[in-house]
Amino acid sequence: MTLSPLIKLNDGHSIPQVGLGTWPLDDDQAAAAVVQAVEAGYRHIDTAVKYGNEEGVGRGIRASGVDRGELFITTKLDGEFQGRDRAVAGLERSLDRMKLDYVDLLLIHWPLPARDEFISTWKTFERLQAEGKVRSIGVSNFKPSHLEQLLTETDVVPAVNQIQLSPAITRVADRAFNTDHGIVTESYSPLGGSGASLLRAPILAELGEKHGKTPAQVVLRWHIEQGLVVIPKSGNPDRMRENLELFDFALDARDLAELGNLDEGPGAGHDSDTTGH
Numbered sequence: 001m002t003l004s005p006l007i008k009l010n011d012g013h014s015i016p017q018v019g020l021g022t023w024p025l026d027d028d029q030a031a032a033a034v035v036q037a038v039e040a041g042y043r044h045i046d047t048a049v050k051y052g053n054e055e056g057v058g059r060g061i062r063a064s065g066v067d068r069g070e071l072f073i074t075t076k077l078d079g080e081f082q083g084r085d086r087a088v089a090g091l092e093r094s095l096d097r098m099k100l101d102y103v104d105l106l107l108i109h110w111p112l113p114a115r116d117e118f119i120s121t122w123k124t125f126e127r128l129q130a131e132g133k134v135r136s137i138g139v140s141n142f143k144p145s146h147l148e149q150l151l152t153e154t155d156v157v158p159a160v161n162q163i164q165l166s167p168a169i170t171r172v173a174d175r176a177f178n179t180d181h182g183i184v185t186e187s188y189s190p191l192g193g194s195g196a197s198l199l200r201a202p203i204l205a206e207l208g209e210k211h212g213k214t215p216a217q218v219v220l221r222w223h224i225e226q227g228l229v230v231i232p233k234s235g236n237p238d239r240m241r242e243n244l245e246l247f248d249f250a251l252d253a254r255d256l257a258e259l260g261n262l263d264e265g266p267g268a269g270h271d272s273d274t275t276g277h
């Protein structure tokens with residue numbers, strides 16, 4: 001069984017560098033996946049209100065047989081719970097569904113800048129953290145412009161910014177902004193997402209052969225070497241194990257240069273000024 005290394009957050013807590021993504025698993029699939037993932041060595045599970053599988057994730061946690069304290073659980077509140085005080089009820093409902101007393105990390109799922117409520121939402125997150133219902137607080141899909149406003153108008157610097165990131169969608173400027181402000185970048189859709197063609201790129205098969213690894217492991221190693229937290233989703237126990245076996249090889253400068261050719265440019269991926277829920 002492989003365990004993931006930990007990455008230190010700016011609030012003193014630590015997050016396992018590899019976690020299990022759970023979208024688009026339903027409750028029953030998520031419950032089974034969490035049990036299999038914990039068995040494989042995962043201690044970090046990522047869900048969201050919007051995924052509709054928190055109840056299943058909670059069931060999986062209880063069935064996994066490991067102590068709650070050994071696990072790092074993330075959920076994300078979406079637009080329904082943005083606005084002054086609304087995150088209180090939002091988090092309460094997530095905790096009820098998962099049957100947990102706290103989550104390790106609570107994220108604002110999307111900035112929704114047109115609604116202009118992420119500041120009041122963040123102030124509520126700061127209170128929830130002070131009350132102990134959530135250990136760490138962070139954001140998702142935030143661009144530097146959104147973070148600049150948040151850093152100016154509120155007190156607590158987000159511990160994490162979870163963004164869509166892969167060798168095809170590299171968001172170099174966004175990552176640099178996060179790093180400069182002590183915010184850990186977490187990659188969602190690290191393999192390119194469900195149904196994406198990234199894993200079929202011939203260079204990944206070539207580099208996989210060179211290192212005795214699969215295309216998915218080459219992509220995940222690309223994230224790991226840049227200090228990114230990754231949450232590959234799989235409902236398949238063999239792939240779950242494979243996605244944790246990333247710490248016995250290294251990409252060299254030539255490999256990284258070749259992977260650079262997969263970059264689809266600064267316009268690739270979701271634009272969170274206009275997308276979100």
Ligand code: A2P
Nearest residue numbers: 189190191192193194216232233234235236239
């Ligand atoms: P599956 O759940 O059938 O394993 P992302 O994490 O970027 O969102 O990508 C998830 C997609 O990648 C899912 O379709 C998942 O399918 C697939 N996937 C996950 N791990 C692997 C792997 N090791 N090899 C190939 N495909 C994988």
